[in-house]
Amino acid sequence: GAVVSQHPSWVICKSGTSVKIECRSLDFQATTMFWYRQFPKQSLMLMATSNEGSKATYEQGVEKDKFLINHASLTLSTLTVTSAHPEDSSFYICSATRGLAGNNEQFFGPGTRLTVL
């Protein structure tokens, strides 16, 4: 149990276009989902926290108008990178907690590799 999927696993797009990444909890209800970004050989950096039915909370330095997050249901959160630029190229990973956000364990998705040309 506790499987998180992401779609697509990789995407290549032209500069200026928007890209949507989906994160789904397959066998549990995820009240809270998290979005991370990871650059090569670097740590996972939290971008935002997403709670079902409410607005996402963004970390300092993350532009909410550029990285649109929608947590429409207890099993789906989406991250849309708007007007993508080459510097947005990165590995985007989502995670979910089962039940309350205070639970210790986060279940991670397999990640989405975004390349902006």
Place this chain on the structure above:
Amino acid sequence: SQKIEQNSEALNIQEGKTATLTCNYTNYSPAYLQWYRQDPGRGPVFLLLIRENEKEKRKERLKVTFDTTLKQSLFHITASQPADSATYLCASRRDSSYKLIFGSGTRLLVRP
């Protein structure tokens, strides 16, 4: 600010030996530390969690220790195998929130 640091240099060991990875934290006292495995191009996979009141925790060939005096956690893999080759991440809760902060990870290479 709260920091988690891991040795950025890759650890290269012979199959069958014990791998020991280090995680140091500064400027806070985490209630627990977590260890994850991350393979190239994949998301992290949870391995073990150790709480501040636990000295040691084991799971099969894995062992984690937590030394609050040294502000350090050690992650051991005994009888290492080439399949253990991956990057291992240390993580902890950030201040009193449910958010996690991660170390940059240590890459482990186990030679056959």
